[in-house]
Amino acid sequence: MINSVDKTSFPPHLAGIKGKLTIVKVGGKIVEEAESLKKLLADFSKIEGYKVLVHGGGRSATAMAAKLGIESKMVNGRRITDSEMLNVVTMVYGGLVNKQIVAGLQAVNVNALGLTGADLNYMRSEKRPVKEVDYGFVGDVKEVNADILADLIGKGVVPVLAPLTHDKNGNLLNTNADTIAGEAAKALSKHFEVTLMYCFEKKGVLLDENDDESVITNLTPTLFEKYVSNGIIQGGMIPKLENSFEALYAGVKQVIITRSDKIHTNNGTVISLL
């Protein structure tokens, strides 16, 4: 039955040569201002090989909610998404921000396709169970249908992923953009050699937080442990890097933390297992 085996289901080292795919996650600020968005899309268009863009949009959502008289409630840096706020993020993430990026990419000859998890049912989630905090209409990712995405990417289409998923029961759910990027990267690793790139305000993870040039160029699990134990890496960077290693263990080739104007250079902190 060897002929009927789908090569792409082999572990990466047995799958032969796979195309290179870069998944870039950018935060809200950069994509929410016309000038910085234009620069970003020009840089993004220079990335060679297959690519995917994942965007946030929190500042725009907060601003739009305020205009509509809806208060933004945050707990531990996460948005509480009640039904009114769900409509706001659906409009802002799925409509305003996503479609402006798609139109901007088409203008630089990138054949973009804007998606929420509901589109093509590419990412299904479940509403987060209520524990100490009721986050409301927030989704925890349960299933990624990467095959149809991979097929489109292989044809030169560039998916632009909004931070929204769905539960397959008709409900959209607000979902963290870092999570979308990580889950898409893991699932697409079956089909591509994936570089997952997180954009950050700094040029990478810094050895000295007061020196913007002190970028740690390579980070492995061993080095990460060392930097955590001696206090060089601390705070919110620890879970971010733990998630990066989790993506690597799940098949992603490398994770790069860099500044948005460096996405086409591969400079920054390159995180890998070896």
Added chain:
Amino acid sequence: MINSVDKTSFPPHLAGIKGKLTIVKVGGKIVEEAESLKKLLADFSKIEGYKVLVHGGGRSATAMAAKLGIESKMVNGRRITDSEMLNVVTMVYGGLVNKQIVAGLQAVNVNALGLTGADLNYMRSEKRPVKEVDYGFVGDVKEVNADILADLIGKGVVPVLAPLTHDKNGNLLNTNADTIAGEAAKALSKHFEVTLMYCFEKKGVLLDENDDESVITNLTPTLFEKYVSNGIIQGGMIPKLENSFEALYAGVKQVIITRSDKIHTNNGTVISLL
């Protein structure tokens, strides 16, 4: 060179058997209320063969604009789209309405994909020239790239088209949903045997406007001329039907005008050339 000829580029009668595609256009009112939307999507899911849904959203856009303190200006029943209003329609059509439909269709196992004209560059337009009226950021359709749409449709994907196009220079443009449906139908006729279905408040075009049951079941160019000359068909229905005939002359198999609860029955006024 006969082997290299793309069969789908032949005129319909030479192209062999093509798959049946139904393109349903529904107005804003039905898709903007949860209950009527749910009923519509259930009926839509019962349509056999390939399908596409095209939606409006004008009432929601007007309501959202009002909440944001933006006045909706209409001339001859058409919206004037200034830059603020363009943001509103991008949010409402491309985000809120489109994504709720997509999520609703996924819940009834229809593999929906929400699109604006910018997505996949499937519909390019140009900003309408300013003549007596400056409609603002409104697009006149110039180019439909149906091949990639047809490929997705052939794989079981159901495009959900929002009434937005783009100019390929980074600008989204507000575009009438009837026009989107008609242009998509014409372009997709190269690949499919297309039925274009316009939903209407009545069960079809009526012989007697005071009798909802007096539906004209078949309309040909000859009958249309007769009904116009004797005053049975008048007013806004004339340009609507002229557009329907134009679609037929451009390759669409039939146009059906029906009520939204009849979309899965093929009842209504069937408009054809013979």
